[in-house]
Amino acid sequence: MHYFLNGGLLSFDTGFGFWVFVTTLIFLFAMNKWLVPPIMSALKEREERIRDSMETAEKALAQAEEISKNNEKALKEAEVIAQKIRKEAIEDAEKLREERIDKATKDAEKLLENARLKIEQEKKSALKELRNQVAELAVQSASIIIKSELDKKKSQHLVDSFINDLSKNN
Secondary structure, three states, X not given: OHHHHOXXXXXXXXXXXXXXXXXXXXXXXXXXXXXHHHHHHHHHHHHHHHHHHHHHHHHXXXXXXXXXXXXXXXXXXXXXXXXXXXXXXXXXXXXXXXXXXXXXHHHHXXXXXXXXXXXXXXXXXXXXXXXXXXXHHHHHHHHHHOOOOOOHHHXXXXXXXXXXXXXXXX
């Protein structure tokens, strides 16, 4: 037991303890004076960078969300515009179709009217020619039948009045 009391493991030397205490104080003072401030400022800078990074990330996220909303809005507007354009195109096509049908109908009516007029003209021309032929035949027949009694001038007059009477009756 003596071993422990005279310089053993549990023995305490006051001089040595004093110097350990003084060096520990000097070490703590030096640490506090020269090492802790740069470490603290580095930690503060790092904390500020992290805070700035987080704020930037939050802003970027907010901007991304805003852009996403704007894109969705633009997409919806584009769909509305596309539907409007489609509707206008269909209306224009329908209008063009109706215009073509109207034009074709008018052209057909015009052709029919022209055909009717031409037929009417041909009919009048044929009737006129037929009258002339009938008149000529009547004159020839009458001249043969009445050759001795009437002259040609009187016969023509009789045939013309006969044809005029026929025209009035028709």
